[in-house]
Amino acid sequence: MTDYPFDMQLVVDAVSLSVVANGQVYIYDTTDTSNVSPLALTDPNGLPISQPLMSSNNGFIPAFTTTSPQVKWAGAGFSGFFDSYRGLRDEAVSAVAKLDAFAVGTVETVEATELAEASVTGTDSKVINLKIPRGPQGAPGAAGLSNIDLDDDGTPYFIAGSNAVQILADIDGAPYFV
16 A cells, blocks of 8 residues: 655645644545544654644644545644645656556567567458568568468468469479468
8 A cells, every 4th residue: 555645734724724723633534524534644754643633833733644645634623635745746656667667568569569460351250461571681572461361171371462472383282482
């Protein structure tokens, strides 16, 4: 579970601008609309902090860590929200790193699929289109799409003359491709 650090916060009501000085402040998850389950908090060293937190005479509460990226505070008849910007930033950086790692793998996969592709087409799903890469010398008939068909028993064969791929027979009748 991700921990979200919150720096020392000024507890001030956004509407009345009243500061909660020397007051008890509870920290809740934003989904706890009835303020019944205060969140478990730890200090920056990982030691548990009990609630309610006491604000200073200037209205600040100490830094804490919890499991929610946004929390609701309530105290002295006021309430508001705090966001863990550092925690959200760390989460975003981690997500970008994972995406970058995935993108590298995707690029390698794309390069590999350029070397050879296959897809089944046609209403009877018996024609297989192959993309055969051009050889280093630009071998004739080695670029673009070639067609292979399947016999009724599933044996593949090239369709003669398609995309400059020809099937010829040797002297003894053995096929070879040009």
